[in-house]
Amino acid sequence: MQVAAFVVLAVVAVASGIAVFTVDSMARATFALAVSFVAVGGELLLLGLPYLGIITILMMVMEMTIMVVFMVMYMMNPAGLMPMSMLHNTRGAAAIAAGTFVVLAAGSLLVPWPTRRGAPPADPIRTLGESIMGDKMLVMIGISAVLFATIVAALVLATARGRYDRDRSAGPVTAGDRR
Amino acid sequence: MIAWSATAATALLLTVAIVGAVVDGLLDTGVSVASAQRAARPWRETARLLRQRRRTTVAPDALLWRVGLAGPLVVAVLMATVIPVGGSVVSDLPAGLVWFNAMDVLLWAVLWLAGWAPNSGYGLVGGYRFVAQALGYELPLMFALTAPAVAAGSLRVGDVVAGQRGLWYVVQMPLAFAVFLGSVAGFSVWGPLRYPVGRDIAGGLLTEPSGVDRLVLLTGRYALLAAGSGMAVALFLGGGAGPLLPGWLWSLVKTLAVLTLLVAVRRRMPVLRADRVMRLAWLVVLPAVLVQVLVVSVIVLVRG
Numbered sequence: 001m002q003v004a005a006f007v008v009l010a011v012v013a014v015a016s017g018i019a020v021f022t023v024d025s026m027a028r029a030t031f032a033l034a035v036s037f038v039a040v041g042g043e044l045l046l047l048g049l050p051y052l053g054i055i056t057i058l059m060m061v062m063e064m065t066i067m068v069v070f071m072v073m074y075m076m077n078p079a080g081l082m083p084m085s086m087l088h089n090t091r092g093a094a095a096i097a098a099g100t101f102v103v104l105a106a107g108s109l110l111v112p113w114p115t116r117r118g119a120p121p122a123d124p125i126r127t128l129g130e131s132i133m134g135d136k137m138l139v140m141i142g143i144s145a146v147l148f149a150t151i152v153a154a155l156v157l158a159t160a161r162g163r164y165d166r167d168r169s170a171g172p173v174t175a176g177d178r179r
Numbered sequence: 180m181i182a183w184s185a186t187a188a189t190a191l192l193l194t195v196a197i198v199g200a201v202v203d204g205l206l207d208t209g210v211s212v213a214s215a216q217r218a219a220r221p222w223r224e225t226a227r228l229l230r231q232r233r234r235t236t237v238a239p240d241a242l243l244w245r246v247g248l249a250g251p252l253v254v255a256v257l258m259a260t261v262i263p264v265g266g267s268v269v270s271d272l273p274a275g276l277v278w279f280n281a282m283d284v285l286l287w288a289v290l291w292l293a294g295w296a297p298n299s300g301y302g303l304v305g306g307y308r309f310v311a312q313a314l315g316y317e318l319p320l321m322f323a324l325t326a327p328a329v330a331a332g333s334l335r336v337g338d339v340v341a342g343q344r345g346l347w348y349v350v351q352m353p354l355a356f357a358v359f360l361g362s363v364a365g366f367s368v369w370g371p372l373r374y375p376v377g378r379d380i381a382g383g384l385l386t387e388p389s390g391v392d393r394l395v396l397l398t399g400r401y402a403l404l405a406a407g408s409g410m411a412v413a414l415f416l417g418g419g420a421g422p423l424l425p426g427w428l429w430s431l432v433k434t435l436a437v438l439t440l441l442v443a444v445r446r447r448m449p450v451l452r453a454d455r456v457m458r459l460a461w462l463v464v465l466p467a468v469l470v471q472v473l474v475v476s477v478i479v480l481v482r483g
Contacts, residue, residue, distance in 0.1 A: 027243055027295060034288060050274045051334070058281035062317075065287040069310060072295075125273055125334060155461055 006046050013039035024083040026071050034064035051125045183267040185260060192259045195409070195434060196401035197221065203442045225394060233390040236297045244296035248392045250289025251399025258282045258406040261336050265419035265426030268337065275336040276324050279410055283320070283366045286403075287313050290368070290375070290384060293396065297387040305383025309375035311453040312365060315460035316372070320362035322468040326355035326475045327414045336410075340418035349415040351478060354471040356415040358464060363407030364441060365456075367400055371448040372456065408437035 012035065019032040037060035044053030075084075087093070121127040133140060200221035207217055261268065261275035272278050287310055294306020328334050330351060331342035342348075349356045365372040368384065376383045388396050412418060412433040419426025421433075451459070 025240065027240065027292070031243065031246075031288065031292070050272055051277060054272075054274050054277045054281045058277065058284050061281070061288050062284050065291055065310060068291070069307070123273070152461070 002046060006043060009039045009042045009046070012036075013043070021086055024085060026075065026084070026086070027068055029086045030064050030068040030071065034061055037061075037064070048120060049124055049128075051128060182271075183264075183269060185256075185269050188259050188262075188264075188269045189256050191264065191431075192256060192402055192405055192409075193398070195405040195431075195438065196255075196398060198435060199401045199404050199438045199442055202439050203445065206443055207446065209446065224397075228390055228394040231390040231393075233392060234387070236299050236387055239298045239387075240296040243292045244392075247289050247291075247293030247296055248388055248396050249399070250293065251286065252395055252402050253399075254282050254285050254289065255399060255402035255406045257285075258403075259409065262406065262409040263336060263340055263413050263418055264409070264430045265428070267427065271335055271337040274334045276328050276334045276339070276414075279336075280321060280324055283362075284317070286366050287317075293388075294375070294384050299387045301380045301383055301386040304380045305375045305377075305386070308377070308380075308383060308453050309368065312372060312374060312456050315453070315456040316362045316365035319358045319460055319464045319468050320365075322465070322472055323355040323358040323362065324414070326352045326468075326472050329472060329475050330479060332479070336413050340413055340420075343417045343420065347415065347417040347420075352415070352471055352475055354467055355475075356411065358468050358471075359411055359415065360407075360437070360441065361464075363404065363411065364444070367403040367407060367441075369400070369404060369441065370444045371451045373445075374450050374453055374456070377450055404441055405434070405438060408441060409434045411437050 014036075016032045016035040016039065020029045020036070023029050023032060038057050041053045041056035041060065044056055047053075201218050204217040204220035205214055207220075210217070258279055260270050261272055261278050263271070290309045291306045294302045294304070294309065296302075327339045327342075327348050330348055331339040333339065333342075339348075361372075364370045368375050374383075376385045380386070385393065385396070409430070412430060416433050416437070419430040421429035424432070
């Protein structure tokens with residue numbers, strides 16, 4: 001049963017990965033990629049890593065939605081609804097893809113795989129949390145403070161000149177604001 | 180926790196969703212119609228939509244539109260898999276809270292698709308409004324989910340329920356509870372956060388869907404409200420805890436109470452524009468809910 005689910009998810013991941021390059025619509029390409037990532041998240045769930053699997057699904061769906069918004073925004077194609085090719089620099093891309101595949105496949109076949117030491121922990125989520133938050137706690141706190149400050153600062157900078165009406169006293173009132 | 184079947188959970192979810200729709204009809208006292216007729220409104224609307232011929236638009240992306248229309252209902256069912264009813268749950272995942280969160284993030288994708296795919300201007304605006312609004316409520320929601328997880332020391336919903344034996348978490352973290360309810364309204368496109376289906380854009384996400392498509396989308400919306408209410412009960416209101424009655428009945432009673440509260444605010448609050456939601460969410464709600472998590476963490480540390 002588990003093997004069957006693993007195979008099905010693997011096929012879905014690869015097939016929707018291929019679909020990214022064969023469909024002719026930006027939204028379809030984006031969400032084909034999202035399906036591929038969700039299938040990979042499902043594989044992680046099957047491997048007994050529930051937190052990592054679910055968080056992969058969460059992050060990837062969120063990222064793909066943001067990505068499709070930006071892709072549609074920057075295209076001349078009105079709202080991305082007209083068919084268009086998803087391929088650029090086909091020859092170069094094919095060469096890079098084939099090269100990467102050969103290197104990775106050769107690596108997986110030629111590297112002497114280590115034998116397993118120890119057993120999987122009873123609660124992988126706790127172990128993961130401790131390995132991230134234990135000895136690396138200081139780094140994590142530093143990074144999270146910087147990241148969070150960056151997000152808030154970017155937001156403050158972006159909304160300070162927002163085009164919608166804000167508190168009347170907060171800034172200059174333009175003609176368009178008086179309705 | 181006893182495992183029960185996904186079919187039973189889905190049936191219960193749909194029942195609660197239908198009750199939500201009936202309550203919504205009953206509470207719509209603004210029209211001069213007898214209450215029995217208002218209670219029957221969801222059924223009449225269902226019958227009408229089932230008979231209505233499906234309209235379509237010029238050159239829609241039919242596949243992605245279907246995904247967007249069915250998405251909310253599917254997401255609600257997937258959410259319901261980790262929500263305990265009394266002592267039973269479909270699957271008490273070790274990271275059930277994160278699962279719930281991941282499912283509500285799926286709504287970003289499916290509701291954007293519901294707006295984008297029909298190739299309609301109003302729908303498109305509705306889809307973008309939803310993503311903008313989601314950017315506002317998502318982080319506060321994540322921290323509102325963090326608070327009970329910190330208090331229980333586990334991401335498993337069953338452990339969170341067990342952690343409330345002494346005192347319901349709503350007492351310890353009322354702000355997280357309020358933020359959670361607000362986020363449920365957000366991802367259900369409900370109440371003050373119904374901007375993506377606003378009247379100013381002719382219904383936005385709801386402009387184009389007709390017939391059975393519209394029925395599925397509207398059912399999904401009520402099912403999301405029902406799933407959100409169920410989760411609120413498990414996380415903050417002690418789950419199935421209560422005197423005399425069996426656990427499953429307490430879960431159900433509390434869920435219906437939360438659902439009624441959510442339904443009741445629908446017509447009592449003005450719609451908030453996405454940019455205002457954003458400002459409120461990031462400048463007020465997010466810092467406040469962070470303080471809430473800090474308070475909970477300190478309580479956990481002091482108690483040891």
